[in-house]
Amino acid sequence: MNASVTPSTVVPDADLYLPRMARILEILPMSAREKFLRLELPAPLGHRPGQFVMLSCLGIGEAPISISCGPRTDNILEVVIRDAGSLTHHIHGLKPGQYLGVRGPFGSGFDLEAWSGQHLLCVVGGLGLAPMRSLIQPVLANLESFSGFTLISGCRTPAEELYREEVRGWEQLAQGNSKVRVIRLVDRTDNQPWDGRVGLVTAPLHTLEMDPANTVVAMCGPPVMYKFVILELKARGLGDAQIHVDLERRMKCGVGKCGHCQINHVYCCQEGPVFRFDRIAHLAEALQ
Amino acid sequence: MTAFLVSLDAVSAWIRHLACGQTLYFPQQSGQSGLRFLPVDNDSEIRFDGYQPSLAPPGKKLAPAEEPLFRYRVGTDGIPVIQPVLDASPRILAGVRPCDLRGIHLLDQVNQQGHPDPHYLTRRQQTVLIGCDCLTPCDEHCFCDAVGSLRWRENADLFLTRIDGQFLLEVQTEAGQRLVANQNFPACPDLAGLKAHIEAQRAKPFGRQWHADAGRIPGIVASQWSSPVWDKHVERCFSCGTCNLVCPTCYCFDVRDDFQIEDPSAGQRVRHWDGCMLPQFAQVAGGHDFRPAPAARQRHRVKRKFEYLNERCATTSFCTGCGRCGRQCTAGIDIFDIVNDLIDHAEVTP
Numbered sequence: 001m002n003a004s005v006t007p008s009t010v011v012p013d014a015d016l017y018l019p020r021m022a023r024i025l026e027i028l029p030m031s032a033r034e035k036f037l038r039l040e041l042p043a044p045l046g047h048r049p050g051q052f053v054m055l056s057c058l059g060i061g062e063a064p065i066s067i068s069c070g071p072r073t074d075n076i077l078e079v080v081i082r083d084a085g086s087l088t089h090h091i092h093g094l095k096p097g098q099y100l101g102v103r104g105p106f107g108s109g110f111d112l113e114a115w116s117g118q119h120l121l122c123v124v125g126g127l128g129l130a131p132m133r134s135l136i137q138p139v140l141a142n143l144e145s146f147s148g149f150t151l152i153s154g155c156r157t158p159a160e161e162l163y164r165e166e167v168r169g170w171e172q173l174a175q176g177n178s179k180v181r182v183i184r185l186v187d188r189t190d191n192q193p194w195d196g197r198v199g200l201v202t203a204p205l206h207t208l209e210m211d212p213a214n215t216v217v218a219m220c221g222p223p224v225m226y227k228f229v230i231l232e233l234k235a236r237g238l239g240d241a242q243i244h245v246d247l248e249r250r251m252k253c254g255v256g257k258c259g260h261c262q263i264n265h266v267y268c269c270q271e272g273p274v275f276r277f278d279r280i281a282h283l284a285e286a287l288q
Numbered sequence: 289m290t291a292f293l294v295s296l297d298a299v300s301a302w303i304r305h306l307a308c309g310q311t312l313y314f315p316q317q318s319g320q321s322g323l324r325f326l327p328v329d330n331d332s333e334i335r336f337d338g339y340q341p342s343l344a345p346p347g348k349k350l351a352p353a354e355e356p357l358f359r360y361r362v363g364t365d366g367i368p369v370i371q372p373v374l375d376a377s378p379r380i381l382a383g384v385r386p387c388d389l390r391g392i393h394l395l396d397q398v399n400q401q402g403h404p405d406p407h408y409l410t411r412r413q414q415t416v417l418i419g420c421d422c423l424t425p426c427d428e429h430c431f432c433d434a435v436g437s438l439r440w441r442e443n444a445d446l447f448l449t450r451i452d453g454q455f456l457l458e459v460q461t462e463a464g465q466r467l468v469a470n471q472n473f474p475a476c477p478d479l480a481g482l483k484a485h486i487e488a489q490r491a492k493p494f495g496r497q498w499h500a501d502a503g504r505i506p507g508i509v510a511s512q513w514s515s516p517v518w519d520k521h522v523e524r525c526f527s528c529g530t531c532n533l534v535c536p537t538c539y540c541f542d543v544r545d546d547f548q549i550e551d552p553s554a555g556q557r558v559r560h561w562d563g564c565m566l567p568q569f570a571q572v573a574g575g576h577d578f579r580p581a582p583a584a585r586q587r588h589r590v591k592r593k594f595e596y597l598n599e600r601c602a603t604t605s606f607c608t609g610c611g612r613c614g615r616q617c618t619a620g621i622d623i624f625d626i627v628n629d630l631i632d633h634a635e636v637t638p
Contacts, residue, residue: 012406017357017543017557018370058360058368059547059555063573084573099368223576250572252543252562255403259540259564262588263578265596270402284513285578285588 016255019056019101022077024094030080031160034127035092036068039077041102047071048109049135050218050246050274054254055079056101057094061087064251064269067105068130070137077102080130080162106254108274110135110244112145115216119148121208123201123229125221126155129162131246132220140170143179147214154185154201154221158192201225205232212237218274220246226287230277240278247273247286290459292473293482299448299455300334302471303382303418307332312380313349315342325349325381336383336450340426341610345536346381347392350411354560357407357543362553373556374410380467382418383448387432387610389419390440391536394608397601398539407559416463419444423451423490429611430495431624434502437608438494451486495609496624499631502604508634509594509627513587517629522583524619525565531589531613531623532563537597537606540564564589590626 022039030036045053047067056062063085069078083092091100112135120139124132132153139149151170155161167184174180183204184196197204201221215238219229226245233243249261249268261268264283271279280286294302306312307328315323316332323342328334359371384392392412399408419441422432432438441447445464449456456476459465476482498505532538542562547555562569565586570579579585597606607623614622 010400010404010409012404012409014372014374014406016403016406017559018372021368021370056545056557058362058557059545059552061545062543062557082573088573098366101368101370248572248576249578250570252541256401257398257403257405257539258542258559258562260542260562260569262564262592262596264591265599 017103017253019054019062019103021099022102024096024098024100025076026096027094030162033084033160034080034082034130034162037079037081037091037100039079039100039102041075041077044073044075045077045102045105047105047134049112049138050109050131051105051107051134052131052251052254052269052273053077053079053102053104054106054251055087055091056103057087057090058101060090062101062103062252063087064106064249064254066131066134066246068133070134070141080127082127104254106251106269108270108272110218110274112138116145117147117214119150119211119215120146121150121210121215121217122152123205123217123219123221123225124151124153125201125225126160127162128220128222128225128246129153129155129167132218133163133166135218136170140173140180143177146179148179148181150181150183150208150210152183152185152201152204152208154187154199156187157190158186158194159190161186200228202228202232205229205236208236210236212242216242216244218244218246223248223287230287240281241276243277245275245277245280245287247275249273290465290468291476291479292457292459292468293476294455294457294473296336296450296453296455298473299457302468303328303334304330304332306380306382306467310378310380312382313346314382315339315346318343328382336420336448339383339385339420339422341385341387341430341612341615343612343616344534345388345391345610345612346384347388347395347536349379349381350392350395350415351408351539351541351561354558355407356556356558359556360554374406376410376414378414378416379411380416380418383420384417384444385420385422385426385610386440387430387437387608388536389417389442389444390437391608391610392417393440393443394537394597394601394603394606395539396443397603398597401600416445416467417443418464418467419447421447421449421486423449423486425491425495427611427615428496429615429622429624430609431497431611432609433494434496434498434624435605435607435609436502437610449486451482451489456482456486499628500635505627505631506595506598506604508631509591511634512630515630515633517626517633518583518587520629521621521626522586524621525582525586526619527565527567527582527585528618529563529566530616530618531621532565533561534612534616536608536610536612537593538563540569564592586626590623590630593623594627
């Protein structure tokens, strides 16, 4: 008998592709292109920072969406949706009380416990703040575990800034706590009121006070941002193993089957989307 | 395990008999397009000679071109109800050649790993495989021996070899044993002697052969990220994805929702074949494409078959050597030529 080659003993997960239905509690505009959604699930999601869900609207489709809230014990899931395709456009038109499908959580996420005692530097570009908030919330709630926290968050214009009130709350926290620093930037002000800096997220890295031996970096933003931020970090003496990147790919299943998110031999949805950079630095397709 | 020596007529009658009880797929001529694995009925011809690989490999019966993942209906209270769909109907795939048996074995591996896929595995667990040996290469595209598929038979429940006008029928599993119960097939008197005779009859060399030892190929493919070979072959490529669709080990899919046009409150989520050679396969929302160049997509496909998936599935090659991609390619691009060119290129620029 060839029990090893016939799959008769494997018990598949019959629910693998079945979404749980989540009710929209709140849907609020954040900018011209982004909306914030608070959803109520049938049971707690039980996620780690940096994981994602497959979010769907029945009859329209399904897409991978970053989890935007820190780990929680209640049934709440928060996401930020950019109007970028047919599904996300449809979601923008939904109202509280309507339902979305949720599968997950999927992916690796950030390993906060491994960073205990270190200074955490988060570098964020644009919509990258949505997933990074799932990391920032538990870090700020547990600051005693870290020697410090710095957020460098950039977007193109003041109108595109996400989580305005919350980020200002973090800034206020920084004013009373020397362990916390918050730097907000825009590429250009477009003649709109702006109380932060003007420039790219790489600019503050030149002069940022830091102890390279005791710093870990988490970053999330557009592909072009990673290359330049990593160059700056290396110039400051950080190694690849201290840098963590959150990558975007077109997951269609979230469970390592559909093939869409493959980076060379790595499945972004399984081994990622958060990677320690030394584990993917040699992959030619990682930061294209 | 048991082995029988059976006449062609008895094998044909037995296959027809099996097809009465459940769906049995056997390679049959279909118009001008060659062989296809189609359900056997009263009019079906059971032929083993002149075999050429079917248009689509038989493993695709386990992961059809389009299949529902679930059905849904939104109730009057606005709450959607999900109804799971799993196809657990029993089936037999008969006349499956060694390359395609190995293709199914490799699909088994990827569908069992990590999160086991319920749709594939439910079908697979209800499927009996009747393999059929090849003693001569099917045509000039075949290279099954080069990738280690020619003598693959491990996952066949029953295995047929045509020799001297008869069939050696070997029973390899209990599921296979059930299919030959009460058939009163005559036992094979000297199995070892007959097997030695079969090996002596097998063509040598069998099909196309690599320019290097097969064991070196994953290393050679892995060593060549930037190579003129990638541009040479892709010049003729239309990015049509035919090579993906006919490949016995391509399993990538896309997912979409189909609502009922007459009742949009109900519908189904469907997955359907997708191919890494198709444009936009690696495109994300907003338009950024992580593999926009056809040469990069072809490199990805070749590396999947000879490098990326080998380690995950503990195999030397994720290509089965069936030759379908080269045989079906409109532009005559053949993965065998690409890999041999990579070998040649590695020899001159180590």
